[in-house]
Structures are given as C-alpha cells and as structure tokens.
Amino acid sequence: xxxxxxxxxxxxxxxxxxxxxxxxxxxxxxxxxxxxxxxxxxxxxxxxxxxxxxxxxxxxxxxxxxxxxxxxxxxxxxxxxxxxxxxxxxxxxxxxxxxxxxxxxxxxxxxxxxxxxxxxxxxxxxxxxxxxxxxxxxxxxxxxxxxxxxxxxxxxxxxxxxxxxxxxxxxxxxxxxxxxxxxxxxxxxxxxxxxxxxxxxxxxxxxxxxxxxxxxxxxxxxxxxxxxxxx
Amino acid sequence: xxxxxxxxxxxxxxxxxxxxxxxxxxxxxxxxxxxxxxxxxxxxxxxxxxxxxxxxxxxxxxxxxxxxxxxxxxxxxxxxxxxxxxxxxxxxxxxxxxxxxxxxxxxxxxxxxxxxxxxxxxxxxxxxxxxxxxxxxxxxxxxxxxxxxxxxxxxxxxxxxxxxxxxxxxxxxxxxxxxxxxxxxxxxxxxxxxxxxxxxxxxxxxxxxxxxxxxxxxxxxxxxxxxxxxxxxxxxxxxxxxxxxxxxxxxxxxxxxxxxxxxxxxxxxxxxxxxxxxxxxxxxxxxxxxxxxx
Numbered sequence: 001x002x003x004x005x006x007x008x009x010x011x012x013x014x015x016x017x018x019x020x021x022x023x024x025x026x027x028x029x030x031x032x033x034x035x036x037x038x039x040x041x042x043x044x045x046x047x048x049x050x051x052x053x054x055x056x057x058x059x060x061x062x063x064x065x066x067x068x069x070x071x072x073x074x075x076x077x078x079x080x081x082x083x084x085x086x087x088x089x090x091x092x093x094x095x096x097x098x099x100x101x102x103x104x105x106x107x108x109x110x111x112x113x114x115x116x117x118x119x120x121x122x123x124x125x126x127x128x129x130x131x132x133x134x135x136x137x138x139x140x141x142x143x144x145x146x147x148x149x150x151x152x153x154x155x156x157x158x159x160x161x162x163x164x165x166x167x168x169x170x171x172x173x174x175x176x177x178x179x180x181x182x183x184x185x186x187x188x189x190x191x192x193x194x195x196x197x198x199x200x201x202x203x204x205x206x207x208x209x210x211x212x213x214x215x216x217x218x219x220x221x222x223x224x225x226x227x228x229x230x231x
Numbered sequence: 232x233x234x235x236x237x238x239x240x241x242x243x244x245x246x247x248x249x250x251x252x253x254x255x256x257x258x259x260x261x262x263x264x265x266x267x268x269x270x271x272x273x274x275x276x277x278x279x280x281x282x283x284x285x286x287x288x289x290x291x292x293x294x295x296x297x298x299x300x301x302x303x304x305x306x307x308x309x310x311x312x313x314x315x316x317x318x319x320x321x322x323x324x325x326x327x328x329x330x331x332x333x334x335x336x337x338x339x340x341x342x343x344x345x346x347x348x349x350x351x352x353x354x355x356x357x358x359x360x361x362x363x364x365x366x367x368x369x370x371x372x373x374x375x376x377x378x379x380x381x382x383x384x385x386x387x388x389x390x391x392x393x394x395x396x397x398x399x400x401x402x403x404x405x406x407x408x409x410x411x412x413x414x415x416x417x418x419x420x421x422x423x424x425x426x427x428x429x430x431x432x433x434x435x436x437x438x439x440x441x442x443x444x445x446x447x448x449x450x451x452x453x454x455x456x457x458x459x460x461x462x463x464x465x466x467x468x469x470x471x472x473x474x475x476x477x478x479x480x481x482x483x484x485x486x487x488x489x490x491x492x493x494x495x496x497x498x499x500x501x502x503x504x505x506x507x508x509x510x511x512x513x514x515x516x517x518x519x520x521x522x523x524x525x
Contacts, residue, residue, distance in 0.1 A: 048416050070415040080416045088409045091402070099406050102399055103418030148417070 001026045001183055002152055003046075007056035009046040015054065016042040018207040029174060029184045031194045031215075033229050034204035040187045041083055043152045043204065047185075048080050049073045055144060060152070075104055079150030081186075083157050086140040089130035093121055093140055096129050100147030114146045117173055135166035142173065152183045159193055172195050191225050204230035236370035237492070245488020247377045247446075250384035251439045253458045253480035254463035257391060257433035257473065264471025265408040265428045267329055268322060272336040273436055273461060274454025276314060276341035280306045280437025281449040282351050285358050300362035303441050307434035315426045322429070323422060340454075347451035360445035370452075380442045387438055395473065404428060408471065429433030459500075460487075463507050469520020478518065501508065 002024040010016040049070035159167040198215035283306040291298030299364025325331040365372035394402040407414040490499035
C-alpha cells in the first residue's frame, strides 16, 4: 500500500533519515518506535511532503508522492495527526473538521461518521478549539484527519500528555479504524500502548529502520525495547 | 461658525478619511496576517487604482457616473491581477521570506511608480465625481459624494468580513494564517491562497483609491501618505487583526479630521506617529493583535 525505499531526508543541510526502507500494509497498525531524535517524526513529515526532497521513493498505490507538492499528499488519502496536535486553535471544532471535509471528505456523511467515533465533539462543535481540554483536543486532531477519509492515518505520539482513560479511548479508536480498512502508522514511545494495538513494530535507529517485528513476537521485556527505545 | 457645527464638520471629514483608510489598511493587514509579508508596495497599488480610474473615466467620457462605475469594477480587478502576477514572479520565488520580501516590495513600489510616471506623466489629474449634490444641514452644506464614500466603504468592509468569516474561502484563508504547514497537510494549496490574498489586498487598496480620487486627484506619487497611514493603523490595531484595523482606522481618521480642521494636518500626522511610538513601546502587538511568543 505504502512503500518507502531508500529514503533520505532532513532539515536544511542536516540529514536525519538515511536510506530508510519500510512498507505499510492495508488495514494494519504499524507502530514506529525509537529514541528521541531517531527520526520518527521526520519520517512522518517526509511522507507528508513537509521536508525538502532529498532522495528515495515513497510510493502510495503506485504513485511516487515524493514528487508531488505537499498539498496534494492528503488528497491521495493520507491523514496526519502531528505531535502536539497543531489544531487551528482560533477556529471552532466544526471549522477544524470542515477544513478536512472540503478537501476530500463526503460532507455530512463523513462528518456524522467521524462524530460517531467522538460523540463528545458533537456537543462542542461551536467551541473554539484551543479552549478544549487536552483530551478533547487530541480527539479533534484525530477527527480532523479522519474527515479526509484517509486510507492511511499517521499518528505522531497521540497519547502524549493524556490521562489513561483517554489513551484507552485512542487505542479503541485506532482498532476500530483498522476494522474499517484504514492503515495506521503510529509513532509511540511507550511500550504498553504499542503492544495493545500493534500488528507490527518498526524500530528506527539513527534515521534508518533497524528492525521490524510482528507484535505477537514481542512482550514488555523484549530486548528490542531496551536496545532501540531504552526502556 | 460655532464650535459645535465646526466639530461636526471635522468629524465628518474624519469619517471620510477613516473609511478610505480602513479599506487601504485592511488590505495591508490581510497580506501581513496571512502571508507574513510587509508589503511596502501597497501604496503603489493604491496609486495604480487611482491612475487607472483616471484612464477609465477619460476613456468612457460622459456620463461621468458610468466611467466611475466602470472604474470601480475594472481598477480593483486589474490591480489585483497585477498583484497576483507580482506575487508569482517575485514573492513566491523568495519563498515569502519576511526580510527578502520587504526589499522586494520596495523594488516593486519603485517599478510601479516609474511605470506610472512613464505612461501617465508627472501631473496630478482630476477624476470627476459620479454625482454632485449637497446635503444641506442646518449649519452647513456637505458633499453628498463624501457621504457616499463612507457608505460604499462600509459595504465593502462588511463584504470582506462576510468572506472571511462566513465563506469556505475565508475559512481556508484563516487556516492558512494560523498554520501554513498544517493547512498544506489538509490539502490547501497555500501558493494559491497567497496569490489570492495578495490580489485581494491590492484590490482593496484600489477600491479605496477609486473612491477617494474624485476628492484628491490622481498622481503617480500619491501612494506615500496612504501607505504611511496604513502602517500606522495596522501597527496600532495589531498586524493581521481585522477588528483592530477598523478600530484604529476610525481612531486615526477621526483624530486626523478633527486635528486638521482645528489645528493643522501636519500636527495630525505628528500625533498619529507619536501614537504609534507609544503603542510600540507599551503594547507592541497592537490594541487587538496577538502576543507573539518565541
């Protein structure tokens, strides 16, 4: 579905990703783990076309999206929930969702389906998004991305700073999305949420994919977590 | 004339200034708010609108109202198209870098001025008002055209507010203003938004110029004062704030009218500039602007 081959990318003159290879299969949850600075966020940003192209290929269903302008990437069905949410803070909940809907979604049908996943947002449609609680903001960040009706959803540390009940809700949502055929790429630092949802885990080290494991082969004491994440 | 009617006259003159200033400054504020570009060429777009109005009214001839009405439609569109072209040829290639675009728009200002000097000449030329009647008040008569300018500016400002706050285009513009990168991550073609905003900002300056040119005459250097006053307004109101721009335009326009009538226009400009200095010292983000944290 999404195949990344020999990807080199970075910021300005600083190269962060070095010949990274990775593939994402349909309707799977692929967790990406690694130490701080390993290149996890850079990988997601490179997929979204937010970094200057260096070399390598990112092929989505036969199209090399590395050659496309950044605004065309989400139109092909890639949704992005960045680290720190980055909502359009001065817009209302409804307006944040509308941004996604007018690009790719199917209007009211998509909106209703997304709000069924996050019914709490339905009561807050007119509220300015930066006044929501942290958990609600994360719900909105995911809801906004789902308004694009993505084939692949990229989530960058969605559980960061959230209480356990909210982390469970996000886990449930991710599993529910997989049931509908959406592939998920989940960047996460903590072992428990990863093992709770992952089909496969990719370990990133110094900008390259060092190892990919089936989640069923891992447990909380697996040596990979110690080696690549330091936990 | 007694003090009361004299003050009323000064306030009415101030309202005319404020109305035109609000349109001009709103264009500047929009461009900065969405694109983070300090557009020094904004005064040149104002001038092009006025000079264009002279060409259109000369070409149409009689009746003056027809020429003026055509100018009010053609000039903002033409100036907007020129601005969109300048955006594509210059600003986009500089990747909208804040410092580089200041220098580039200074260059554009001189290019447009010299083009106007070459094609239009150095003379100030009058543009006939579309109608001339006086509204007779108990104390004095007042130009009906000036009152129409206030009304027309209010209608355009309301239209801009509606576009920004009640339309999909406005939503896209506001999202781009808040976070350019995330706007792209949601499929918004930021380059196209920037071109549209730059054209819209220039078009607003051109509307203001067409409205005021029957009162002021068209001249190739006439963009300087509106540019200075627009910067004063957006700094006081808060760069990128529509509400702040309107409030500051009213404040500066009315004070300009009153001080000019009672004392002198020069004193009005001195006080306005002093006000800017005070705002920059005590509230750098302007009256309604957001505090930028680093």
